[in-house]
Amino acid sequence: MTITVPFRQLFIDGEWREPVRKNRLPIINPATEEIIGSIPSATSEDVDLAVDAARKALSRNRGKDWSSAPGAHRAKYLRAIATKIRERKSEMAELESMDCGKPLEEALWDIDDVAACFDYYADLAEGLDTKKKTPVSVPMEEFKCHVVMEPIGIVGLITPWNYPLLMSTWKVAPALAAGCAAILKPSEVASITCLELAAVCREVGLPPGILNVLTGLGHEAGAPLASHPDVNKVAFTGSNMTGSKIMAAASKLAKPVTLELGGKSPIVVFEDVDLDKAVEWTIFGCFWTNGQICSATSRLILHESIATEFLDRIVKWTKNIKISDPMEEGCRLGPVVNASQYEKIKKFIATAKSEGATILCGGTRPKNLKKGYFLEPTIITNVSTSMQIWREEVFGPVLCVKTFRNEDEAIELANDTEYGLGAAVISKNLERCDRITKAINSGIVWVNCSQPCFVQAPWGGNKRSGFGRELGHWGLENYMTVKQVTEYVSNEPWGWYKPPSKL
Structure with missing residues (x-):
């Protein structure tokens, strides 16, 4: 201090x-x-x-x-x-x-x-x-x-x-x-x-x-x-x-x-993306502010043709995030806000695992940090749309992943939520981005990015x-x-x- x-x-x-x-x-x-x-x-x-x-x-x-x-x-x-x-x-x-x-x-x-x-x-x-x-x-x-x-x-x-x-x-x-x-x-x-x-x-x-x-x-x-x-x-x-x-x-x-x-916002990533750019925006969209942001794009909807390579890269990027006391230079992920929130997030992860999901990375306290409410950024795969981790707001550094085959399926997955605060779509095809933007029911849609906010633009959501x-x-x-x-x-x-x- x-x-x-x-x-x-x-x-x-x-x-x-x-x-x-x-x-x-x-x-x-x-x-x-x-x-x-x-x-x-x-x-x-x-x-x-x-x-x-x-x-x-x-x-x-x-x-x-x-x-x-x-x-x-x-x-x-x-x-x-x-x-x-x-x-x-x-x-x-x-x-x-x-x-x-x-x-x-x-x-x-x-x-x-x-x-x-x-x-x-x-x-x-x-x-x-x-x-x-x-x-x-x-x-x-x-x-x-x-x-x-x-x-x-x-x-x-x-x-x-x-x-x-x-x-x-x-x-x-x-x-x-x-x-x-x-x-x-x-x-x-x-x-x-x-x-x-x-x-x-x-x-x-x-x-x-x-x-x-x-x-x-x-x-x-x-x-x-x-x-x-x-x-x-x-x-x-x-x-x-x-x-x-x-x-x-x-x-x-x-x-x-x-x-x-609250929110449970989707980020839809198509097959034509620059992988590293898309990976960085994906982790920024979910792990920024220690994952404690109502608009966090915490549901990754990923085209199946790039899933293997994308997930391999996102795990490497995620493991490279500096987790430390927030006052340290270069810190990119600090502790969650208090003990109650820390236990709540851990329970979300444990429930997902018990329901058959796979913890691809993270999910535990960093070994070098013995005190504080620190949690490694977590990526979860093999989730179903009925799982709690997919449907409910975690408010922590937790990203869950589902794949899709075509545009219609991506839109259906994105809109299958009670929330409607934010959403993101990443693709080099701007006409497709425009179609997705119009089809997604949310108050905010980011195109080829996630989370930037400007005082001049309206902020708010739909549905719950x-x-x-x-x-x-x-x-x-x-x-x-x-x-x-x-x-x-x-x-x-x-x-x-x-x-x-x-x-």
Whole structure:
């Protein structure tokens, strides 16, 4: 460990506040299994305080300085946050690696994306000033109509542990750009950098109550946030089980939600590929972020004519991946996030083996790493479409493989899933790639690559992978509501009712 984890409290109304019940949770470094700090544990009482702070921030007196202010005003804060994030890039990346096990070089990349995301939504916030009124053509000349976009109000943002700061930024940046007040509840498994984001916002003078950060357990802080009557919208990224609970809670109040849930994404590799390029994209698509990514292309659908040579090469590439403490130079696979996730992944592998699948490589702890939640990247063959390993999200460095004979079979295998977040197709035949792209039912399709993500493009899934889109202008629109304004402009009376007779 090269830096010390800062001691932080909850961030409410622009100030650090001890939780009402004064509870804290330990932070465990997944590479060493050592306690390296603690985070405050919020409960419903703290949620009430944060919602009250957000309500005051958007009140008639104070809201004019935020929600009713020009977008350019909010953009200045977003750009100041981006600047501070860049200044603290190395520190933020190290904290992220220590917290969730992400290789440091990946974390550095993530922090760059965080800053870029704030800058991007600063631009979109400024753009709102030129789109204050959108005229609507109506068929009656006595009327004029226009549409305005307004901030939706107080938003609850519940985020996961695999990209602690980046996934939070995907929600915080557009919510603030839109003019909302936000309450961020990051995963209790990895929250350090989200509290540091609060510190940055305080440093740049973000108005009190505009961003509040509550760390703590899902059932103690996340659930009351999602069901709070004064929270106007909830945006969630995480598991299907939790997403269903959030949707159920929101439905009682007819509250809008955005859900980005799990995935079991396919990568379809045809026979005409450059083998080494296809192998690298395949392992990147599954093992990036230690395999802990909802869009991981963890189902390899491989043309049977190249299967033998492709699998031989992918095993060699996989065995060459450097597994180490994520802070070490050149690390490409760190530990999974905690003991619970580690045991869950091992159980998936053991079940696959008991059902008759073949562990082609990996599946065990690296011999040179005695501590930490490390697991060798794993490739599994001889799987059937009914096996758990093929159908359920593992959320770890595990790739399962099936072969296909023709394009129709590949499409059928790709779509035979309850999920629809991501998919990839690799082939030199771009017409075929276009056919596959159109045929696959998912929110994201990569062609001759897997996993690249850009803040300008929409992100989200179909089926059990959720609904709604983040990033791009779609992400900003998540936090806005549409208001129609219709004006009667004729000098003549409407004339529908007869006026009363004059006395």
